[in-house]
Amino acid sequence: MEERAAAELIEQARAETARLAAALTRQRDEIVAAAEFSSADDEHDPEGATIAFERAQVQALLRQAQDDLAALDRAAERLRAGAYETCERCGGPIAEDRLRALPATSICITCANRR
Numbered sequence: 878m879e880e881r882a883a884a885e886l887i888e889q890a891r892a893e894t895a896r897l898a899a900a901l902t903r904q905r906d907e908i909v910a911a912a913e914f915s916s917a918d919d920e921h922d923p924e925g926a927t928i929a930f931e932r933a934q935v936q937a938l939l940r941q942a943q944d945d946l947a948a949l950d951r952a953a954e955r956l957r958a959g960a961y962e963t964c965e966r967c968g969g970p971i972a973e974d975r976l977r978a979l980p981a982t983s984i985c986i987t988c989a990n991r992r
C-alpha cells in the first residue's frame with residue numbers, strides 16, 4: 878500500500894472514531910446529568926438501576942473508542958517508521974485487505990488467529 882493511502886486510511890478511521898467518542902461523551906454526560914436530576918428528591922428511584930446500567934454501557938463503549946484512538950495513533954507512528962505493513966509479532970507482512978478492514982491492527986492474520 879502506498880504511504881499516502883495508508884495515512885488517509887488511518888486518518889479517516891481516526892476521524893470516525895473521534896466523532897464516535899465525542900458522541901459517547903455527550904451521551905454519558907447527559908446520563909450523568911439525568912441521574913443527578915432524578916436522584917435529587919429520591920435516592921431510591923427505581924430508574925436509578927437502569928441509569929447506572931446505561932451509564933456503564935456508554936462508558937464501556939467510550940473506553941473502547943478511546944483505546945481505538947490510541948491504537949490508531951500507534952498505527953500512524955508505525956507508518957512514519959515504515960513499519961505499518963509489518964507484523965509486530967512475526968515480522969511478516971500484514972495483508973492490505975486486513976489493513977483496510979482494521980486500520981489500527983499491528984499484527985498479521987496468522988498471528989491474530991493464533992492469539
Ligand SMILES: [Zn+2]
Pocket residue numbers: 964965966967968969984985986987988989
Ligand atoms: Zn504475524
